Amino acid sequence: MEEIKKYFIKTYGCQMNVHESEKLAGMLVSLGYTECSNEKDADVIVFNTCCIRDGAEQKVFGNVGALKKLKKSKPNLIVAICGCMTQQKDRVEIFKEKFKFVNIIFGTHNLNQFKNYLIEYNKTHKNLYEVWDNEKEIDENVEMYRTSKLNAWVNIMYGCNNFCSYCIVPYVRGRERSRNMQDIVEEVKGLIKEGYKVITLLGQNVNSYGNDINDKNVTFANLLKEISMLDGDFRLKFMTSHPKDLTDEVIDVIANSPKISKAIHLPVQSGSSKILKSMNRKYTREHYLELVKKIKAKIPDVFLTTDIIVGFPGETDEDFNETISLVKEVNYGGVFGFMYSKRTGTVAETMPDQIPDDIKHKRVNELLNLSKSMIKEQNKLLVGKTLEVLIEEQKDDGTFVGVTDSGKNVVINENVNVATYYNAKVDAIVGNKLIAKIVK
Ligand code: SF4
Structure with missing residues (x-):
């Protein structure tokens, strides 16, 4: 009897990567591999990496390095690395130099080629490194192996055009590319039929869905409307939403559809207009607060969450206090707080007045403690509801x-x-x- 081969995928970073790992798994399953729960049992190990913060990259280097021993005892083990880290040439060089036991390297733009690379490697046993600078056409035929039976993630677009000054994403994920609306709707219909209860639409900035398609009817508001009118007992979510592009029309569609989630993640990043300007976020504190006011008026049961970066270059105590006061004013249901991390090639990398780590730690702790106590208070109000x-x-x-x-x-x-x-x-x-x- 032929031995069943096993795979193990280690995913770092955001929901986009989690979903892309479902595509990697789909390709592996179609080749006859089955999932296993630890690295030691695997015949193929894939690292789907993230480069959003230095800490995430260091974790990947550490975890890949730790495989050296296993690879020695199991020479037929195949180690593959992909994701945002491998879209940076210098990181690929490090993998090639320091971790010669890595067999396959590919990037975000050629993720759909993984199956071919694996077939090829199994034939030749020659290491294969290929990273594309740009994606060709969006591939609608990638197999998928979904990890949840209730929650399904659906890409509606890829890439980002915003170039926030701290962010590496536009460099490693390329410009915005929207999927065809009908393809998305068909995928969602299939998921509802399979019994999925929560469908989450994914994009770096879902609000600009359709901007690259020459048809004024292809908008995020219309996409939400069309999906929310489908039959079935499901709820529709989306992430992530850039405040500068959240339109009244989208707010109205959310307010009027019982199937669209009232939990909206709206990353503010800072409460100081000065910092927002140097982050290149293209909105001010006042604009954001106006937007929140509008959302709360139209969707009274809205549950708002946010992302905040503390310790951005030039952030003074006053700027940070403005962030704290904004968090209190919005009364978020959850705050994801991060310390600013310098990313090679971004505008913020060379900005003056970089903030020392001890101040970043102090600020992020203050922010997260505030968020925790706000959640506690909000939870108390839920009793009886x-x-x-x-x-x-x-x-x-x-x-x-x-x-x-x-x-x-x-x-x-x-x-x-x-x-x-x-x-x-x-x-x-x-x-x-x-x-x-x-x-x-
Ligand atoms: S919107 Fe800004 S933070 Fe989000 S992915 Fe694009 S550049 Fe990065």
């Missing part, structure tokens, strides 16, 4: 766990069906979990 809950699984102790539209975990101690939406009344809060009872 009825929320929609999607039941995800049954635990060994017989209880069921579910999740709200805003991503809060809910424990239900009653008999319910997995993969079903229920209304549930919150009885108590334990830690970060809501304890609730089904409303009949």
Whole structure:
């Protein structure tokens, strides 16, 4: 009997990468590989890398280096590296120089070629390094192996045109390229038919979906409208949304459709207009706050979350205090706070007044503590409220766990069906979990 070959994929970074790993898995499964849960059992190990912060890159170098021993004891093991890191030539050189045991290197633009590279390597056993500078046409035929049975991610566009001064993404992911609207709608229809309950549309800036297509009807608002009108018991989410491009029309579509999630992630990055200007975000503190006001007026049950970078070059205590005051004013349901990390080739890399690490640490801790205490206060107000809950699984102790539209975990101690939406009344809060009872 032929031995079944196994694969292990290690994914770093954002949801886009998580979804791209589903494409890598799809190609591996189509070649007869099955997934395994640790590196030691694998015949193929793929590192799908991230370069958004220095820490992420150092982690990849460390983890790849740690494979040297395994590769020695298992010479037939195939090690492949892809993702945002490999779109940078100097990083590829480091992999080639320092980790000669790496067999396949490819980039984000030629991810769909992985299957061919693996077939080729299995024939020749010659290392294969190929990174494209640009993507050819969007490949609609990549196999996919989805990791969740309830949550599905759907790319609606690739790349970014914004060039925020700290960000490496436009350099490694290229310019914006939108998928054809009908292809997206067909993919979503198929997912609903398969029983997926949460569909998340993905793009670096979903609000500019369609800007590169010469048809005024191809807009993010129309895409949301069209998908939200499909039959089926599903909810529609999206990420990420650039505040400068969030239109009234999109806000109206969200407000008017019960199928579109009211949890909106709207990265502000800083509360200081001076810092926003040097970040090249193209909006001011006042514009952002006006936008939030508009959203809250039209979508009263909106749940807003955000990303914030602290310690951007030139950020003074006053600038940081403006961020803190903005966070309080918006009253976010969650803040993802990061310390600024210098990225090679970006405009911010050479800016004067880089902030020392100890100040960055202090600021990020203050921000995250504030967010934690805000979440605690908001959770208290949920007691007695009825929320929609999607039941995800049954635990060994017989209880069921579910999740709200805003991503809060809910424990239900009653008999319910997995993969079903229920209304549930919150009885108590334990830690970060809501304890609730089904409303009949
Ligand atoms: S919008 Fe700005 S932060 Fe987001 S991917 Fe594009 S350049 Fe990076």
